[in-house]
Amino acid sequence: MNVQVIMRDGSPEYAVLPWDEYQALLSAVGVQPAARAPSVPDALPRPSLSQMAPLRENKGLSLEALARAVGISPAYLGLIEAGEREPDAAIRRALARALEIAGWEGDA
Incomplete structure (x- = not known):
């Protein structure tokens, strides 16, 4: 899994991962995957x-x-x-x- 952790003041604040991997995680826990956000x-x-x-x-x-x-x-x-x-x-x-x-x- 390709995760980027964004730190603030020495503590992890955000975890960023590719959309497809996020959708796979949602599916793995039984949550309906969200639709892709519309592009600009x-x-x-x-x-x-x-x-x-x-x-x-x-x-x-x-x-x-x-x-x-x-x-x-x-x-x-x-x-x-x-x-x-x-x-x-x-x-x-x-x-x-x-x-x-x-x-x-x-x-x-």
Whole structure:
């Protein structure tokens, strides 16, 4: 099983696993598997990662607050905002959720 554990303050907070493995776990315990979530249409414009700082500021979030919400360090978030690091898909999803925007999931 391919599980990613996301830690916060030294303790596990989330476990992330591929959708198909999640569905198999549900079936194994006798729970009706959920339908796939609808995908975001390609026609919707997605902000680029280079627009993250203004998006964060428009939400009234400090760099530290957004980093904590996503589960990464403020230093790493600063590198992402500066274009010096490319976040993985899980971090992109967490950023999209925290900033309440559609997109970034399929860009990685």
